[in-house]
Amino acid sequence: MNNQTTLEPSQKKSFILLRNKPFIGLLIFAVLVSFMNPRFLSASNMLNVLRQTSINAIISAGMTFVILTGGIDLSVGSILAFCGAISASLMASGQNAFLAIAVSLVIGGILGMLSGMFISYGKLQAFITTLVTMTLMRGATLVFTDGKPISIGFGDNTSLFGSIGAGNILGIPTPIYIMAVVYGVSYYVLNHTKFGRYVYAVGGNEEATKLSGINVDKVKTKVYAISGVLSALAGIVVTARLFSAQPTAGSGYELDAIAAVVLGGTSLAGGIGRITGTITGALIIGVLGNALNLLNVSSYYQLMIKALVILAAVLMDRKSKK
DSSP states (O other), X not given: OOGGGGSOHHHHHHHHHHXXXXXXHHHHHHHHHHHHOGGGGSHHHHHHHHHHHHHHHHHHHXXXXXXXXXXXXXXXXXXXXXXXXXHHHHHHTTOOHHHHHHHHHHHHHHHHHHHHHHHHTSOOOHHHHHHHHHHHHHHHHHHHHTTSOEEOOOSHHHHHHXXXXXXXXXXXXXXXXXXXXXXXXXXXXXXXXXXHHHHHHHHHOHHHHHHTTOOHHHHHHHHHHHHHHHHHHHHXXXXXXXXXXOTTTTTTHHHHHHHHHHHTTXXXXXXXXXXXXXXXXXXXXXXXXXXXXXXXXXXHHHHHHHHHHHHHHHHHHHHHHO
16 A cells, blocks of 8 residues: 555645554653653663563464454464463473474464364354354363463473573563564565465455455465464463463453554454554553553553553544544
8 A cells, every 4th residue: 555655745744644643652652651650761661561562462463464354363362371381291291492382383373274264264254263262272271281380390491491481682581582573574474475465455355356366265274374373472482481381371362462453553354454553552552551550550440441542542543544
């Protein structure tokens, strides 16, 4: 979408402002929070915000691919928990850290691919299919872990695995690097590859995309597989950070991921959105949570405030699009 070349200068300015509205909103919000609590802009707190945001941001990147095609994935939190439990179990049994990571990522991709196949080839609704996957994998996680945390154990191999979630490189937490790589690759795929163009085309007009000869079912299956892999990656990071897999890990993460994508300007109808907007949306949620903690707002009120902020953002976004 490059309509800027046909617009008047004043229209170009409005277009740029609308296109970067999530980022501008993030900056304004950060400035307001810094006035309320000067500690917010400290280097240590900024790194803490980025580290806390990284999990949701990784999941949200996969969710962006799905929503751009007009779909939805409610299973991301459950896949995170299940793949985290798999990686912890392999580590506890003395397996190599790289093997544990690879197996978990493959399982996440397969689970996402299966959901995608039911949606694309089976013509089932994405909401129902991923709701079933969410419930099924949450139950599978509880059965696999027997409802108890799985510790990854101790040793050099464990330290290597743990560095993924709890390590630092040049003073910056490892999850931040992982988040940056995920978004760098996602940006390239969506903006500089055929597959990326197909993703936008499917979300923009699925029937026209079919008529142009593109295999829509394959594209939709792949985006759910990508979502599954990134959910598994987030599960590995969470497990490595805690040095254990929690059977309830990832509960509610699907809602935060969807919120980050929507706050970033991606349309739930598909075909419109940017991966750079998603990282901004994830940061808005992360900054909001951090600000409420710094201001000593009760956790009972935090969920309500977060819901109202997201609702207000979606309403304003819809109004601006009209």
